[in-house]
Amino acid sequence: xxxxxxxxxxxxxxxxxxxxxxxxxxxxxxxxxxxxxxxxxxxxxxxxxxxxxxxxxxxxxxxxxxxxxxxxxxxxxxxxxxxxxxxxxxxxxxxxxxxxxxxxxxxxxxxxxxxxxxxxxxxxxxxxxxxxxxxxxxxxxxxxxxxxxxxxxxxxxxxxxxxxxxxxxxxxxxxxxxxxxxxxxxxxxxxxxxxxxxxxxxxxxxxxxxxxxxxxxxxxxxxxxxxxxxxxxxxxxxxxxxxxxxxxxxxxxxxxxxxxxxxxxxxxxxxxxxxxxxxxxxxxxxxxxxxx
Numbered sequence: 503x504x505x506x507x508x509x510x511x512x513x514x515x516x517x518x519x520x521x522x523x524x525x526x527x528x529x530x531x532x533x534x535x536x537x538x539x540x541x542x543x544x545x546x547x548x549x550x551x552x553x554x555x556x557x558x559x560x561x562x563x564x565x566x567x568x569x570x571x572x573x574x575x576x577x578x579x580x581x582x583x584x585x586x587x588x589x590x591x592x593x594x595x596x597x598x599x600x601x602x603x604x605x606x607x608x609x610x611x612x613x614x615x616x617x618x619x620x621x622x623x624x625x626x627x628x629x630x631x632x633x634x635x636x637x638x639x640x641x642x643x644x645x646x647x648x649x650x651x652x653x654x655x656x657x658x659x660x661x662x663x664x665x666x667x668x669x670x671x672x673x674x675x676x677x678x679x680x681x682x683x684x685x686x687x688x689x690x691x692x693x694x695x696x697x698x699x700x701x702x703x704x705x706x707x708x709x710x711x712x713x714x715x716x717x718x719x720x721x722x723x724x725x726x727x728x729x730x731x732x733x734x735x736x737x738x739x740x741x742x743x744x745x746x747x748x749x750x751x752x753x754x755x756x757x758x759x760x761x762x763x764x765x766x767x768x769x770x771x772x773x774x775x776x777x778x779x780x781x782x783x784x785x786x787x788x789x790x791x792x793x794x
Contacts, residue, residue, distance in 0.1 A: 504544065505540075505543035505544050505546065505549075506543075506546060506549050508543075508549075508550055508551055508552060508553055509551060509552045509553070510552075510553050510555065511552065511553070511554055511555065512555040512557065512558045513554060513555075513556065513558070513559060514558060514559060514560075515559060516556070516559055516562075516641050516668060516670060517641075519532070519554050519556050519559065519668055520641060520642055520643055520666055520667070520668060521643070522552065522554050523554060523642075523643075523665060523666040523667075523668070524642075524643045524666040526551065526552045527665055527666075528665045529550060529551040529552060530550060530551065530552040530553075530554055530665075531548065531550035531552070531553055531554065532554050532556060532619075532668055533553045533554065533555040533556070533557070534556055534557065534576065534577060534613040534615050534616035534619075535557075535577075535579070535580075535611045535612040535613040535616045536611065536616070537604070537608045537611055537612040537616065538612075538616060538617075538620040538622065538625075539553075539616075539620075556576070556577065556668065557577065559577070561575070562575040562576050562577035562578075562615075562670060563575050563577045563578050563579075563582075564578070565578050565582060565583070565586060565588075565589075567588070567676060570675060570676050571637075571673040571674060571675055571676060572588075572589075572592075572593055572596075572673065572674045572675075572676060573671055573672075573673055574614050574671065574672045574673075574674075575614075575615075575670070575671055576613060576614060576615025576616075576619075576668070576669050576670050576671060576672065577613050577614075577615060578613060578614045578615075579609070579610060579611065579612065579613055579614075580600050580603050580608070580609040580610075580612045580613065580614065580617065581600075581606070581609040581610045583596060583597065583599075583600035583614065584597065584600040584601050584609065592676070592677060593634075593674065593677070593683065594682065594683045594684060594786075594789055595630050595633060595634060595683030595684055595685045595701050595702065595703055595786070596627070596630055596634070596674070596683075596685075598683075598684055598685035598686070599626040599627055599629075599630050599685040599701065602626065602685070602687055602689075603617065603625075603626050603627075604693050605692065605693035608693075614627065614672050615669045615670070615672065618631065618638065618654075618661075618669065618672060619638075619661055619663060619669045620659065621655060621656075621657070621658065621659045621660050621661045621725070622658075622659060623655075623658060623720070623721055623722075623723055623724060623725050623726055624695040624696060624720065624721040625720070625726075626685065626687065626696070626699060626720055628651070628655055628718070628720070628725070628726035629685070629699060629700070629701040629718030629719055629720040629726045629727070630683075630685055630701040630703075630718060631651035631654075631672070631674070631718070631726075632651050632652060632655075632701065632716065632717075632718030632726055632727075632728040633683070633701035633702055633703040633716035633717055633718035633728075634651075634674045634675070634683065634701070634703045634716060635650075635651065635674070635675055635703075635716060636650075636651040636672060636673060636674045637649065637650055637651065637672070637673040637674075638650075638651065638654050638669055638671075638672055638673075639669070639670055639671035639672070639673065640663055640667040640668065640669055640670065641667065641668050641670050642663075642664055642666045642667030642668070643666045643667075644664075648673075649662050649663075651728075652728055655725040655726050656725070657724055657725060658724045658725065677703070677705065678705045678713075678714065679705075680705055680706050680707065680708075680790050680791070681703070681704065681705040681706075681714075681790050682703075682704060682706075682785075682786040682787060682788065682789030682790030682791075683701070683702060683703040683704070683786050683789065684701070684702050684781075684782045684785035684786040684789065685699065685700070685701045685702075685782070686699065686700055686778045686781055686782050686785070687699030687700070687720060687721075687778070688774050688778070689765075690765055694765075695721060695765070696720050696721040696765075697721065697765040697766045697770070697771055697774060698719070698720065698721055698722050698758070698760070698766075698771045698774035698775050698778060699719070699720030699721055699778070700717065700718070700719055700720070700754070700775060700778035700779050700781075700782045701716075701717070701718040701719075701720070701782070702715070702716070702717055702779070702782035702783055702785075702786040703715070703716040703786065704716070704736070704741070704783070704786050704787060704790060705790065706741060706787060706790050706791070709740065710740045710741050710742055710787065710791070711738060711739070711740055711741075712736045712737055712738065712739055712740070712741055712787075713737070713738075714737075715733050715736045715737060715783075716728075716733060717729040717732050717733050717750075717754055717779060717782075719754065719757065719758055719775060721760070721765075721771075722758035722759065722760040722771050722772070722775055723757075723758060723759045723760065724759070727757055727758060727759075728757075729753065729754040729757040729758075729779070730757070731753040731754075731756070731757065732750040732751070732753040732754035732757065732779065733750075735749050735750040735753050736750045736783065741783055741784070741786075741787035742787075747780050747783050747784070748780065750779060750783065751775075751776045751777070751779040751780040751783075752776060754775050754776065754779040755772045755773070755775045755776040755779075758771065758772050758775045760772065
């Protein structure tokens with residue numbers, strides 16, 4: 503199937519892109535890597551009158567630490583995340599997720615900003631942002647603002663971005679000493695969306711006591727899910743405490759509201775969440791051990 507007709511503009515600055523979005527309103531869509539939007543166009547599930555391609559806007563493809571945060575420009579490719587030695591060492595949950603997003607062809611073109619701003623609960627990076635206390639920096643006609651991940655994902659395929667705003671940067675706090683993360687998901691075949699996925703980010707003290715923890719869930723709700731009660735249950739508990747881990751895993755499964763579909767029944771997906779949270783806590787704690 504071919505997409506409907508649309509206008510195409512490739513602005514050279516963020517401000518030019520914002521001005522186009524303001525004038526054309528909700529009939530305009532931002533194109534980044536195109537790995538989510540173009541399939542929707544081909545299936546005619548989206549019919550924008552104007553595509554604003556930000557791929558030629560310079561300065562949106564950086565990946566570096568500064569001012570206490572890892573800063574990722576919206577146009578950083580997913581494949582660049584997976585090649586990053588910095589992410590592998592200090593931000594393993596992001597690194598894990600970048601290696602299981604779709605397939606190499608998609609990862610070479612897909613972008614951080616596109617994966618997150620699409621608002622798909624089955625995309626992998628949103629759960630990582632929830633677990634890692636990520637923030638989204640947006641530029642719009644009203645200026646710049648920063649949106650916490652917890653407030654960013656508002657509904658299925660819907661985010662807190664206004665129609666004239668562009669996600670320009672994604673920020674994650676630099677981890678504390680003795681911190682680790684992990685992202686795990688179960689998929690029916692390589693490159694598929696997850697039946698369920700789990701992101702974990704935690705910090706421990708020298709006694710392996712959990713001093714900070716974030717847990718995000720993929721593909722088990724209308725948006726990516728922050729498992730708050732599970733996080734609260736692990737605080738102050740040793741990550742080697744099987745009872746505490748089992749309780750947190752059960753609470754995370756309770757937070758999931760999956761639906762039955764071709765990737766499994768709702769009950770099966772809840773069981774996956776329970777299993778993956780337990781494994782994620784173990785892997786994240788192993789990565790945190792001994793890091794000063």
